[in-house]
Amino acid sequence: MAPPPFLTSPEQYKELFDSVDTFLLDCDGVIYHGPVVVEGVKTVLQLMRDAGKKIIFVTNNATKSRKMYKTTFDKLGIEAYEEEIFGSAYASAVYMSRILNFPKDKRVYVLGEKGLEDELDAVGIQRCGGTDPEDRVFIPSMDFSHFPADPTIGAVLCGFDSGINYKKLGKAYSYLRDDPNVHFLLTNQDRVFPTSGTTYPGSGSLSAPLVFALQGKREPTVIGKPNKHMMDAIIAEHHFDPKRALMVGDNLLTDIAFGLGSDVRTLLVMGGVTHKDQVYGPEPSDIRPTFVVESLGDFAVLAKN
Amino acid sequence: MAPPPFLTSPEQYKELFDSVDTFLLDCDGVIYHGPVVVEGVKTVLQLMRDAGKKIIFVTNNATKSRKMYKTTFDKLGIEAYEEEIFGSAYASAVYMSRILNFPKDKRVYVLGEKGLEDELDAVGIQRCGGTDPEDRVFIPSMDFSHFPADPTIGAVLCGFDSGINYKKLGKAYSYLRDDPNVHFLLTNQDRVFPTSGTTYPGSGSLSAPLVFALQGKREPTVIGKPNKHMMDAIIAEHHFDPKRALMVGDNLLTDIAFGLGSDVRTLLVMGGVTHKDQVYGPEPSDIRPTFVVESLGDFAVLAKN
Numbered sequence: 058m059a060p061p062p063f064l065t066s067p068e069q070y071k072e073l074f075d076s077v078d079t080f081l082l083d084c085d086g087v088i089y090h091g092p093v094v095v096e097g098v099k100t101v102l103q104l105m106r107d108a109g110k111k112i113i114f115v116t117n118n119a120t121k122s123r124k125m126y127k128t129t130f131d132k133l134g135i136e137a138y139e140e141e142i143f144g145s146a147y148a149s150a151v152y153m154s155r156i157l158n159f160p161k162d163k164r165v166y167v168l169g170e171k172g173l174e175d176e177l178d179a180v181g182i183q184r185c186g187g188t189d190p191e192d193r194v195f196i197p198s199m200d201f202s203h204f205p206a207d208p209t210i211g212a213v214l215c216g217f218d219s220g221i222n223y224k225k226l227g228k229a230y231s232y233l234r235d236d237p238n239v240h241f242l243l244t245n246q247d248r249v250f251p252t253s254g255t256t257y258p259g260s261g262s263l264s265a266p267l268v269f270a271l272q273g274k275r276e277p278t279v280i281g282k283p284n285k286h287m288m289d290a291i292i293a294e295h296h297f298d299p300k301r302a303l304m305v306g307d308n309l310l311t312d313i314a315f316g317l318g319s320d321v322r323t324l325l326v327m328g329g330v331t332h333k334d335q336v337y338g339p340e341p342s343d344i345r346p347t348f349v350v351e352s353l354g355d356f357a358v359l360a361k362n
Numbered sequence: 363m364a365p366p367p368f369l370t371s372p373e374q375y376k377e378l379f380d381s382v383d384t385f386l387l388d389c390d391g392v393i394y395h396g397p398v399v400v401e402g403v404k405t406v407l408q409l410m411r412d413a414g415k416k417i418i419f420v421t422n423n424a425t426k427s428r429k430m431y432k433t434t435f436d437k438l439g440i441e442a443y444e445e446e447i448f449g450s451a452y453a454s455a456v457y458m459s460r461i462l463n464f465p466k467d468k469r470v471y472v473l474g475e476k477g478l479e480d481e482l483d484a485v486g487i488q489r490c491g492g493t494d495p496e497d498r499v500f501i502p503s504m505d506f507s508h509f510p511a512d513p514t515i516g517a518v519l520c521g522f523d524s525g526i527n528y529k530k531l532g533k534a535y536s537y538l539r540d541d542p543n544v545h546f547l548l549t550n551q552d553r554v555f556p557t558s559g560t561t562y563p564g565s566g567s568l569s570a571p572l573v574f575a576l577q578g579k580r581e582p583t584v585i586g587k588p589n590k591h592m593m594d595a596i597i598a599e600h601h602f603d604p605k606r607a608l609m610v611g612d613n614l615l616t617d618i619a620f621g622l623g624s625d626v627r628t629l630l631v632m633g634g635v636t637h638k639d640q641v642y643g644p645e646p647s648d649i650r651p652t653f654v655v656e657s658l659g660d661f662a663v664l665a666k667n
Binding site: 193196 | 499500504506509523526535557571572573574
């Protein structure tokens with residue numbers, strides 16, 4: 058297979074831009090790196106809006122609600138609207154509510170942050186765990202009275218949880234071990250999250266104890282990129298034509314695989330977590346983007362023509 | 363392949379007993395179930411001692427030192443000696459000291475309990491983390507100042523840690539991410555630990571975040587059963603003939619695989635974590651014990667002859 062084209066000329070940018078009605082944009086690594094907006098990207102977003110393109114920000118970060126993301130965009134001076142933002146926290150809440158029809162009288166036990174709780178609240182799903190200080194405590198001895206059965210629990214949902222500990226893992230594990238009807242959901246399976254030029258253990262790593270402890274017995278449903286649940290949830294809400302869409306991201310395993318899995322074309326940007334060698338060899342990844350570009354900001358050149 | 367013989371008669375017990383000089387005995391599930399000694403086992407241990415057999419208690423539990431195990435045996439009224447006890451905490455300390463020749467001026471960052479710390483102290487290895495209350499605290503926000511570089515760290519060692527949290531995982535991950543010379547060790551990879559008729563997430567599950575976050579970059583060295591490091595450490599200390607040894611255990615994945623990996627015959631006991639179906643079908647495990655018996659206590663019948 059020929060390697061994907063690396064776009065460098067205004068003509069190439071224009072041809073691709075014109076062929077797209079809906080831009081699915083990963084955030085960290087594409088729009089900004091932590092607190093710094095990628096050069097040219099504000100201009101490119103304005104170009105998209107001026108041309109009537111639909112913009113959807115698609116992120117696996119499960120610690121923020123749409124509202125929190127909106128605040129982040131505001132602080133960075135980026136025009137964005139809550140209804141354009143699709144994070145794995147919101148996607149998980151939508152999945153539980155619309156796809157699972159999660160019962161109103163059951164509760165979901167959360168390993169996660171306030172952003173995830175807020176999105177569950179927004180769709181009317183009862184929850185416990187999460188940021189509750191009662192569960193964010195160290196259990197000094199293996200006192201199993203901390204893990205009583207609870208028939209009100211209908212699901213365990215794991216995202217990034219800075220309060221991960223044995224009490225929470227023990228509770229979540231016990232609910233899943235005891236009742237096959239308790240749903241096992243992960244917001245996403247990102248190994249690490251990148252920040253300030255380095256990485257730290259991500260959501261996928263924090264749910265790994267449950268996945269590993271239950272292996273062979275329970276398989277989790279993973280919502281975020283690259284899983285199709287996320288795309289289904291987006292399409293259910295935004296009704297776009299996948300053939301006229303483009304997924305833009307910096308991560309082969311999440312963003313690019315996500316597009317490929319739904320026959321949406323993909324644009325890989327450099328400058329994030331992927332090195333050119335992973336695309337152009339000597340041993341390229343099996344996950345091949347449709348197009349590659351140095352930066353989404355490079356499309357800003359189209360504003361001058 | 364024929365299924366392994368299920369021993370039921372005194373003649374079968376005697377033939378096997380006489381062919382063994384060294385009994386390697388798993389503890390939980392073989393000798394006792396939590397606080398209850400398995401019926402007949404005290405008599406069988408006495409038979410072994412009277413016949414001059416060597417006894418080695420081989421356990422993956424990394425929360426206890428040999429001294430703590432001795433106390434456990436004392437409380438249960440079981441004759442045992444510290445030098446007969448080989449836990450994965452002690453095996454890890456021995457591995458670091460003898461095999462790695464871990465430098466005296468370096469420290470190991472511990473995810474584990476006091477028993478593991480005690481065994482490291484016993485072989486003169488400097489340590490930090492572990493039960494230190496400074497690290498067993500919840501970090502309320504993602505403040506990465508909690509994970510500074512530390513050139514004194516020469517290894518990360520993970521066992522069962524009831525104080526697992528993001529601060530400890532973040533520190534351990536950062537040390538391993540930044541320096542390929544920092545050793546990455548796990549006491550064992552047990553998914554769960556069985557207790558009081560149920561299971562909870564085990565050492566292997568608690569180290570899963572680090573293993574997952576570092577996948578493709580760092581592979582851990584796993585010390586405990588079924589890994590050969592554990593057998594090498596035991597043989598280095600006890601110098602027995604593997605051909606005249608028998609590994610007795612209730613777990614196919616740890617105990618039985620452990621024996622098979624070192625050409626030591628194995629005896630699987632029922633009543634622990636393994637069901638007969640896993641040995642005798644309809645879809646038996648690939649891990650096949652040499653012999654199967656209902657209980658190690660059944661050998662007590664030999665005392666009457």
